[in-house]
Structures are given as C-alpha cells and as structure tokens.
Amino acid sequence: VLHTTRPLHTTQQSLAPVPPLPEKGGEVRHGLIPEEFFQFLYPKTGVTGPYMLGTGLLLYLLSKEIYVVNHETAAAACILTVIVYAIKKFGPDVAAFADKLNEEKMASALAMKNDTIQTLQTAIEEEKKEQWRAEGRSYLFDAKRNNIAMLLEANYRERLLTVYNEVKKRLDYQVALQNLKRQKEQDHMIQWVEKNVVQSITPQQQKESIAKCILDLKALSKSAHATV
Amino acid sequence: GPLSERPLMEVRLGELHTWASTCSFSAQGLLAAVQRAWGSYCAKYIHVKQGGPAGISMLLAGYCLLSYGWNYQHFSKASYLRNS
Numbered sequence: 001v002l003h004t005t006r007p008l009h010t011t012q013q014s015l016a017p018v019p020p021l022p023e024k025g026g027e028v029r030h031g032l033i034p035e036e037f038f039q040f041l042y043p044k045t046g047v048t049g050p051y052m053l054g055t056g057l058l059l060y061l062l063s064k065e066i067y068v069v070n071h072e073t074a075a076a077a078c079i080l081t082v083i084v085y086a087i088k089k090f091g092p093d094v095a096a097f098a099d100k101l102n103e104e105k106m107a108s109a110l111a112m113k114n115d116t117i118q119t120l121q122t123a124i125e126e127e128k129k130e131q132w133r134a135e136g137r138s139y140l141f142d143a144k145r146n147n148i149a150m151l152l153e154a155n156y157r158e159r160l161l162t163v164y165n166e167v168k169k170r171l172d173y174q175v176a177l178q179n180l181k182r183q184k185e186q187d188h189m190i191q192w193v194e195k196n197v198v199q200s201i202t203p204q205q206q207k208e209s210i211a212k213c214i215l216d217l218k219a220l221s222k223s224a225h226a227t228v
Numbered sequence: 229g230p231l232s233e234r235p236l237m238e239v240r241l242g243e244l245h246t247w248a249s250t251c252s253f254s255a256q257g258l259l260a261a262v263q264r265a266w267g268s269y270c271a272k273y274i275h276v277k278q279g280g281p282a283g284i285s286m287l288l289a290g291y292c293l294l295s296y297g298w299n300y301q302h303f304s305k306a307s308y309l310r311n312s
Contacts, residue, residue: 021275021276021277022276022277023276023277023278024276024277024278024279025272025273025274025276025278025279025280025282025283026272026273026282028273028280028282028286031280031281031282031285032282032285032286032289034286036237065304067296068303068304070303076292087281091280091281095278099278102277
C-alpha cells in the first residue's frame with residue numbers, strides 16, 4: 001500500500017552515481033605502521049624518534065621477558081622472511097595483473113556505453129530522415145490523383161468506342177438487308193422475263209427464224225466468196 | 229566542532245578525559261563505534277584502487293599481538309622447567 005500523502009524524492013540524495021574509489025590507500029611505512037604515527041612524533045622528536053621508540057620498546061620487551069623467545073619465534077622469523085621476499089618479488093606482477101583485469105572491465109563497460117550512444121545517434125538520424133520523407137506526401141497524393149484520373153478517362157473512351165462499334169454494326173446490317181432485297185428482286189425479274197420470252201417463241205416462229213438465218217448465212221457466204 | 233562529534237584523531241590529549249565522558253557506553257553505542265571504526269579502516273586501506281600489502285598485513289599483525297596477549301600465561305611458564 002503506497003501512502004500517497006508521503007512526499008517522495010524531496011531531497012537531493014541519491015545512490016547513483018557512486019563516487020569513484022580513491023586512487024591510493026593510506027600511507028604505511030614498512031607495511032605495518034601508518035604514516036600518521038611518524039607525523040605525530042615528528043614535531044617533538046624529529047625523523048629518528050619513532051625508530052628510537054621502536055628499538056627501545058623491543059629491547060625492553062626482550063629483556064623483561066614480556067616477549068618470550070621460544071621455538072615459535074624461529075618459525076615466525078622464517079615465515080616473515082619468506083613472506084617479505086615473496087611480496088618484494090611478485091608484488092608488481094600481481095598488481096599489474098589486477099590492474100589489467102580492472103582495465104578490461106572498464107573498457108568493456110565503456111564500449112557498451114559508446115555503442116549505445118552510437119545506436120541512439122543513428123536512430124535519431126533515421127528518425128529525422130523519416131520526417132523529411134513524410135514531408136513529400138503531397139507529391140504522392142498528386143501522383144495518385146493523376147493515376148485515377150487517367151484510369152477514368154481510359155475507361156470512358158473505351159466505352160465510347162464500344163458504343164460506336166455497336167451502332168455501326170446495326171446500321172451495316174440494315175444496309176446489307178436493303179442491298180440483298182434489291183438483288184433478289186432484280187434476279188427474279190430477269191428470270192421471269194427470260195421465261196416469258198422463251199415461252200412466247202412458238203414452234204412456227206422457230207422454223208421461220210431458222211429458215212431466215214439459213215438464207216442470211218448463204219447470202220453472207222456468197223459475199224464472202226466474192227471478196228476472197 | 230563540538231567535542232563528541234570530532235573523530236578520535238583530532239581530540240587532543242588534554243581533552244581525552246572529557247571526551248570519554250561524552251561517548252555512550254551502551255551496547256548500541258559500542259556496536260556503532262566498532263562499526264564506524266571498521267568502516268573507516270576499510271575505506272582508508274582496503275577499498276582503494278591501488279592498495280598494497282599494508283591493508284591485510286596490519287590486520288594480521290594485530291591478530292598476532294592479540295593472540296600473544298591471550299596466550300601470555302602459557303608462554304610465561306618457563307620452558308626450561310620441562311624436560312630438556
């Protein structure tokens with residue numbers, strides 16, 4: 001249940017970004033004693049003060065047997081020698097290795113950040129290009145309107161042509177009909193006239209015409225003989 | 229600033245008496261003090277980019293000293309009293 005009467009995010013405090021770690025730790029001398037101790041004693045005793053203090057303390061502890069020397073002392077000495085030798089010899093290498101690991105982590109994180117920034121940049125440019133493209137939509141609509149007008153025009157002309165063809169066909173039919181009728185009438189009349197003429201030629205007339213033809217032919221042959 | 233809010237390193241030796249009277253010796257106060265001390269030690273010597281051997285070696289040296297102190301009774305019995 002969220003109590004909406006409580007104000008949220010009123011202060012500037014926030015957990016991110018985390019402040020970076022300090023570069024180097026506190027100064028420590030001989031690996032054991034912080035530098036602040038030496039600085040603390042410097043005004044009164046100078047540079048050698050803490051060392052004199054250390055030597056005196058050590059001698060006091062040994063002589064009063066507050067620190068007992070036994071077999072563990074020898075073991076501690078050997079272990080300390082080995083540890084110090086190892087640190088002096090392999091320290092820088094280990095440090096370089098750890099630094100390299102850190103560097104790789106940082107580099108990968110940085111690369112990711114740069115890649116993201118690059119992707120967003122390209123996205124911004126693409127978006128601007130799309131906006132520019134959208135400005136040309138008036139041309140697109142003009143072209144579409146032209147297309148539609150052309151379609152309508154072509155359709156109208158097609159139908160006009162169809163109408164013309166149909167009307168012509170009907171008229172041609174009527175013309176052909178009339179021609180055929182006249183032709184048939186002519187033929188019929190010619191036949192009828194021939195038939196009547198042939199019928200009217202009686203046998204008597206036929207003999208007379210044949211005799212006349214023969215006489216004409218004789219006369220012609222005589223005239224032809226004469227000329228030759 | 230006021231005496232009770234300064235870190236211990238900035239309290240002068242003469243004011244140590246009055247400082248000891250201002251700090252709370254209840255369980256919570258002691259626990260908070262221990263937590264603060266540990267937190268400041270870590271922040272100074274361990275949580276750094278280029279720490280050295282100093283951070284852990286001081287802890288180990290402190291542990292050695294503490295264990296010697298706890299076992300002092302055992303050490304102080306003179307070993308020459310046992311069989312050579």
